[in-house]
Amino acid sequence: MTRISGAESQVMEAVWGKGPLAADEIVAEVGAPQGWGEATVKTLINRLLKKKALISERSEGRTRYRALVSRADYVQGESQGLLDRLFGGELAPLVAHYAKHRNLSPGEVARLKRLIESLDNGD
């Protein structure tokens, strides 16, 4: 339960995105883009196994790794921590900060607007 680190999360993203993957598939998926060697990815996989974020299961002669923690939970923890540490746990200050320092594109503003509206009435 030691927290998923940055590099490890790349591996998790691959598995979350594509379902259970074999080691060499994970290497192809994240090692290559990241410039990591095969050995490195293996280490990450094993650390994730050890911290029970992945489980290995053998099927049709290949070992595949399946996620044991959900992406939602992970994202939850990460963003919660950031929100709490930096913005008093509230969204509005984050959005304000982001708007001020990054120039939201009109498209993004529109998307946000629709989203907020849907939250406001209904659902």
Add this chain to the structure above:
Amino acid sequence: MTRISGAESQVMEAVWGKGPLAADEIVAEVGAPQGWGEATVKTLINRLLKKKALISERSEGRTRYRALVSRADYVQGESQGLLDRLFGGELAPLVAHYAKHRNLSPGEVARLKRLIESLDNGD
């Protein structure tokens, strides 16, 4: 330029919040709440000096530490990283996620709505 770590950021928050502080003031401000000894806080201060996030200046017989990096820059870097890693660099997915998993209070929704509107028309 090595990035401000978690513990270090506590020290930075104190200085950002209260302006230049002396060592023992920082200890009182962050060491006590966090349960850190004086020595620990000293280490953090020194690491921050080394990475040029703080500078020490002597005035009226006391050495005070002043922030060299702005909170905005720090916050920027941190939240940018999170947004990029977890939400494709866009705000809307973060807001959506947060809404889904944390039940925005109506008050917060209203605040967001006003904020978005002000972004939309104007400035």
Add this chain to the structure above:
DNA sequence: GGCGAACAGTTACAGCCGTAAATTGGTCCG
């Protein structure tokens, strides 16, 4: 059934981080 290839898992190592003590160096008061 043995051997090599493929694959799974283990060990390694340096750097950063949290936590802290010890040592050195500078200032100011008496």
Add this chain to the structure above:
DNA sequence: CGGACCAATTTACGGCTGTAACTGTTCGCC
């Protein structure tokens, strides 16, 4: 001038992280 304080530097050490090589195991083919 000599302590007393305070600041700064150095050293310590275990755990986590990024990065990687090495070893042990399994399975198919001869």
